[in-house]
Amino acid sequence: MQVLLLFVLAAAMLVSASASSGPDVPRLGRDQDGGRVFQAGDAKYVFWGVDADTWGCDAGDIALFRKHCEASVYVNANFIAIPVTWKNVERRGPGKYDFTFVDQALEAARKYGLKAALMWIGIDYAAGDPNFVPPYIDADPETYVRIAGFGYDEQKRYRPAAEQTDREEDRLHCPSCPATLARESAAYGALMKHLAETDPQRTVMAISICGEIDYLRAMPPDQWSPERDVRCRCRHCEAAYRPGLESNVAFMTRQFATYVRTIIEAGAKHYDIPTYSQVCPHRWFPGWRYAEDPVALKAIINRANHFVVPSVACTSDEHAFLREEMDYFRPECIPGNIVFVDGIDTGWPANLSRLELAPWYCILEYGGLGAIYWDAPSVSIIKEGEVRREMFRRMWGPLKAMHYHLARLKSAGPKTRFWWRYHEISSEREMDGFTVKQVSSDKDYGVCSVLGPERLALAATTAGGPCRITFTRPGGFEGFRFERGCFDMVTGEWRKSGDAKVSLPNTGGKTVTITIDGDSGDYSQAACYVYKPSN
Numbered sequence: 001m002q003v004l005l006l007f008v009l010a011a012a013m014l015v016s017a018s019a020s021s022g023p024d025v026p027r028l029g030r031d032q033d034g035g036r037v038f039q040a041g042d043a044k045y046v047f048w049g050v051d052a053d054t055w056g057c058d059a060g061d062i063a064l065f066r067k068h069c070e071a072s073v074y075v076n077a078n079f080i081a082i083p084v085t086w087k088n089v090e091r092r093g094p095g096k097y098d099f100t101f102v103d104q105a106l107e108a109a110r111k112y113g114l115k116a117a118l119m120w121i122g123i124d125y126a127a128g129d130p131n132f133v134p135p136y137i138d139a140d141p142e143t144y145v146r147i148a149g150f151g152y153d154e155q156k157r158y159r160p161a162a163e164q165t166d167r168e169e170d171r172l173h174c175p176s177c178p179a180t181l182a183r184e185s186a187a188y189g190a191l192m193k194h195l196a197e198t199d200p201q202r203t204v205m206a207i208s209i210c211g212e213i214d215y216l217r218a219m220p221p222d223q224w225s226p227e228r229d230v231r232c233r234c235r236h237c238e239a240a241y242r243p244g245l246e247s248n249v250a251f252m253t254r255q256f257a258t259y260v261r262t263i264i265e266a267g268a269k270h271y272d273i274p275t276y277s278q279v280c281p282h283r284w285f286p287g288w289r290y291a292e293d294p295v296a297l298k299a300i301i302n303r304a305n306h307f308v309v310p311s312v313a314c315t316s317d318e319h320a321f322l323r324e325e326m327d328y329f330r331p332e333c334i335p336g337n338i339v340f341v342d343g344i345d346t347g348w349p350a351n352l353s354r355l356e357l358a359p360w361y362c363i364l365e366y367g368g369l370g371a372i373y374w375d376a377p378s379v380s381i382i383k384e385g386e387v388r389r390e391m392f393r394r395m396w397g398p399l400k401a402m403h404y405h406l407a408r409l410k411s412a413g414p415k416t417r418f419w420w421r422y423h424e425i426s427s428e429r430e431m432d433g434f435t436v437k438q439v440s441s442d443k444d445y446g447v448c449s450v451l452g453p454e455r456l457a458l459a460a461t462t463a464g465g466p467c468r469i470t471f472t473r474p475g476g477f478e479g480f481r482f483e484r485g486c487f488d489m490v491t492g493e494w495r496k497s498g499d500a501k502v503s504l505p506n507t508g509g510k511t512v513t514i515t516i517d518g519d520s521g522d523y524s525q526a527a528c529y530v531y532k533p534s535n
Contacts, residue, residue: 026039052105075381076396087133090183097190117204123180145174146234147173148234149233174234174255176255192266192270209260209263226248240255258300268303272305274305397522400486429448436471446460446469481529484498484500484529485529514530
């Protein structure tokens with residue numbers, strides 16, 4: 001009997017080990033040009049999608065989450081970010097973990113063909129929001145200490161200690177408190193162990209640790225300094241502080257980075273997949289700046305498959321704002337220039353055009369792994385008729401149509417061209433014997449890539465009408481095919497959905513014009529394939 005029991009235990013351990021390791025475990029891989037991609041087995045991914053509603057997920061509202069999945073498919077997304085709060089996992093008491101919502105959410109994501117990231121939300125979320133910790137943590141501030149010394153106003157903006165009036169229960173929990181860190185690490189470790197055992201489909205490709213490392217939220221430049229009174233004065237921070245060796249801001253950056261690293265390591269011993277943390281840039285308005293140093297955060301966390309990403313608000317000056325943000329983050333913090341973009345629901349619809357170009361700009365110009373948009377409840381894709389919902393549908397169709405080749409496209413090398421109305425470079429490119437030129441209105445943007453000898457792939461979307469592209473080839477186009485369709489997201493297989501509309505101007509057969517429309521959201525026809533059959 002004892003021998004049988006030992007055999008069963010050994011078999012169980014072997015199954016657990018194989019589930020959390022092996023070639024199909026999600027990782028940061030490389031495309032054929034050396035750029036970063038999400039990878040599981042041989043499948044490689046670039047992601048775009050939205051965050052599901054945080055408060056609904058915290059409450060375990062699976063019906064609302066399913067609506068987000070359904071809407072994600074409608075807008076042609078291939079990914080969804082799932083908030084998983086510490087409170088939802090451990091609301092029944094210390095060590096009593098419940099992963100019912102996690103299991104239901106992943107089941108729904110699989111049903112709709114979506115990959116996912118879990119957004120672990122513990123003591124730090126969106127700058128000073130303490131509402132996502134278990135009730136027993138909330139009820140014992142003596143053991144589970146909160147930050148002391150500065151506070152936030154009703155809009156969660158930084159407020160100096162001299163103006164502090166907030167209630168104890170409204171204060172952020174301190175990342176230096178060993179009791180809090182031990183409990184949260186245990187809960188996150190249990191989640192990752194559960195995920196290793198229950199996600200053989202590898203639906204979850206990454207984990208977000210800290211939605212925004214942003215304890216100095218919205219500090220204007222006239223208030224910012226390295227020695228601003230932002231250092232926590234609780235007993236744990238007072239004991240850890242090194243006077244004269246680091247500024248107050250550097251100290252708090254170190255404390256939050258150490259907290260993030262501890263949480264990650266608690267889960268990685270069970271299931272080590274890519275993790276990332278967001279930093280809020282404080283550039284929502286001109287002159288605002290980073291409070292935390294993302295380079296320092298990356299260095300302190302110091303894990304090969306962890307990256308720090310900007311939470312970019314596209315509310316400033318067109319693509320110049322995005323360039324400023326992306327340049328700030330590369331190359332120190334983002335291996336392979338991994339970039340996510342966070343769309344903020346301010347100024348609608350004036351900023352729609354900026355949000356529309358953001359994923360193309362970040363994926364193709366900076367080699368980003370994707371774009372994740374914050375889907376605020378007030379401007380949600382689950383609401384039919386919303387401008388945002390229709391914008392995403394129009395924008396992500398071509399991306400999905402070209403998904404398999406995005407790893408190649410994002411290298412932005414000499415064989416790749418992309419354009420849109422805000423880009424300062426002419427939308428014309430010599431591409432391996434072809435000249436590709438945009439000839440419709442400046443509201444169009446798209447991407448074209450050489451796939452092989454005498455083979456081109458094109459995807460385009462528009463802010464106006466259909467997009468017209470001319471192809472010029474000195475040897476003409478006799479024997480060439482022009483097809484519409486899409487590429488399979490895993491195999492790269494071309495799926496024809498019809499013949500492209502081609503006009504032949506009087507140029508001796510050396511120039512053709514193709515019309516392609518990405519506005520419909522029908523990703524099955526959002527790409528064009530130009531090639532000469534080998535036979």
